[in-house]
Amino acid sequence: MLGSVNRVLTGLAGLLLLVLGGSVLAVGLGAPPPSWWLYHGRHDVLLSTARRTHWRDAGWWWPTVLAALAVLVLLALWWLTAQLRRHRLTEVVVDTGDGESALLRGRALETVLATDAAQQDGVAHAQAVLKGKRTAPRVRVWLQLEPDVSPGAALDELTSRALTHARESAALRKFPAEVRLTSVKHRAERVT
Numbered sequence: 326m327l328g329s330v331n332r333v334l335t336g337l338a339g340l341l342l343l344v345l346g347g348s349v350l351a352v353g354l355g356a357p358p359p360s361w362w363l364y365h366g367r368h369d370v371l372l373s374t375a376r377r378t379h380w381r382d383a384g385w386w387w388p389t390v391l392a393a394l395a396v397l398v399l400l401a402l403w404w405l406t407a408q409l410r411r412h413r414l415t416e417v418v419v420d421t422g423d424g425e426s427a428l429l430r431g432r433a434l435e436t437v438l439a440t441d442a443a444q445q446d447g448v449a450h451a452q453a454v455l456k457g458k459r460t461a462p463r464v465r466v467w468l469q470l471e472p473d474v475s476p477g478a479a480l481d482e483l484t485s486r487a488l489t490h491a492r493e494s495a496a497l498r499k500f501p502a503e504v505r506l507t508s509v510k511h512r513a514e515r516v517t
Contacts, residue, residue: 414455420496431455441487447474449509463501476506
């Protein structure tokens with residue numbers, strides 16, 4: 326849901342910028358400007374001489390403006406590449422056993438896996454993210470453990486219970502996993 330909203334908003338922003346840029350270009354090439362347009366002719370400028378030279382004596386003004394614009398462009402490019410890169414696996418191909426296959430939503434498998442892992446003794450919070458290909462998924466699991474839990478025991482239980490259950494329910498031959506363990510932050514107990 327959030328991804329589609331993000332794409333729609335990105336598309337609308339791009340369309341708005343395209344229309345504005347195209348209209349500036351059209352007026353610059355000699356098309357008559359509409360009545361609501363900010364500038365009234367082909368020879369109007371974005372910054373008048375008075376506005377442009379207002380900060381002329383301050384040597385910091387134009388380098389600051391150019392640096393801010395450069396940072397803005399770099400942030401926009403970073404955001405664009407983050408939008409185009411796929412972070413999660415959206416679906417997993419499941420062999421139904423009759424020569425056909427079905428598609429399992431990746432978020433559903435992540436949710437079930439995280440819920441199974443969070444129900445383990447001593448696990449405060451769990452999160453799972455699917456990566457890889459539709460036919461060969463892999464998972465990254467984060468477990469937040471209570472202070473008194475052995476990491477080895479938690480990992481053994483995750484492997485034997487939650488990961489095995491997810492692998493068998495999705496009919497996968499292998500289901501590689503990367504598990505990251507952290508502990509719940511707590512205050513030191515006072516001994517009296």
